[in-house]
Amino acid sequence: MTSAQHLLADEVTVGYGRQVVLDSVTLRIDRGETVGLRGPSGSGKSTLVRVLALLHRPDRGRVSIDGTPVDAARYSVPVAVRTRVAALFQSPRAAADPRLSITDLIAEPLRATRTPEPVVRERVAELADLVGLTPDLRGRRPHAVSDGQLQRACLARALVHGPDYLLCDEATAMLDASTQAHVAAVISDYQRTQRAGVLVITHDQTLMDRWADRIVDLSGLV
Numbered sequence: 001m002t003s004a005q006h007l008l009a010d011e012v013t014v015g016y017g018r019q020v021v022l023d024s025v026t027l028r029i030d031r032g033e034t035v036g037l038r039g040p041s042g043s044g045k046s047t048l049v050r051v052l053a054l055l056h057r058p059d060r061g062r063v064s065i066d067g068t069p070v071d072a073a074r075y076s077v078p079v080a081v082r083t084r085v086a087a088l089f090q091s092p093r094a095a096a097d098p099r100l101s102i103t104d105l106i107a108e109p110l111r112a113t114r115t116p117e118p119v120v121r122e123r124v125a126e127l128a129d130l131v132g133l134t135p136d137l138r139g140r141r142p143h144a145v146s147d148g149q150l151q152r153a154c155l156a157r158a159l160v161h162g163p164d165y166l167l168c169d170e171a172t173a174m175l176d177a178s179t180q181a182h183v184a185a186v187i188s189d190y191q192r193t194q195r196a197g198v199l200v201i202t203h204d205q206t207l208m209d210r211w212a213d214r215i216v217d218l219s220g221l222v
């Protein structure tokens with residue numbers, strides 16, 4: 001019997017105060033596929049991403065990774081499990097610590113899991129190359145690079161542990177056309193070569209149609 005290879009939100013319910021945002025929603029992302037998630041503004045797409053990324057614990061229901069249920073929030077989950085899932089959000093400035101250099105930003109998740117420093121340096125250089133960050137940019141801090149360059153760094157950081165699942169929440173929305181195309185291409189290549197499962201949220205219907213293997217509508221997931 002082959003083991004399950006999917007990231008699953010299973011009958012997940014989330015409310016903020018009295019507002020129920022997700023009501024028993026089930027969504028499955030298989031390894032090797034790109035799922036597009038759409039739904040009206042405010043329908044809970046970002047909330048579902050935070051639940052799947054183990055950043056928000058649902059009120060009911062659960063997330064499972066490759067068939068193993070995850071019942072705790074991110075930092076109570078063992079490293080080997082939580083590093084299987086990474087997320088990339090719309091605003092790199094909100095996600096990046098302004099005190100860190102681009103290199104340290106990418107390295108942060110590796111250092112947090114006590115990776116030996118020579119391995120950190122090698123992996124950061126490899127990923128910075130992959131996302132197109134030239135060496136002159138790597139010592140700069142976030143205020144000294146563009147949004148597009150910072151989002152490339154956030155993508156490198158998201159990939160640094162080699163996640164099996166990557167969640168992209170409007171990750172290319174703030175980027176100019178050429179950076180958007182490059183970031184999307186890096187994610188697609190990663191998805192193919194690592195057989196990763198990818199979730200994409202974008203308001204750009206053309207990009208969604210091109211990128212996703214299948215598209216699910218959040219309003220149809222209850």
Ligand SMILES: Nc1ncnc2c1ncn2[C@@H]1O[C@H](COP(=O)(O)OP(=O)(O)OP(=O)(O)O)[C@@H](O)[C@H]1O
Pocket residue numbers: 016021039040041042043044045046047048
């Ligand atoms: N931390 C929070 N506290 C209170 N309410 C929240 C919080 N986060 C989201 N909400 C509310 O939950 C609802 C769903 O928000 P969410 O961002 O998940 O939707 P979305 O589908 O991603 O929207 P959009 O397409 O506009 O980004 C909205 O009404 C929002 O105001």
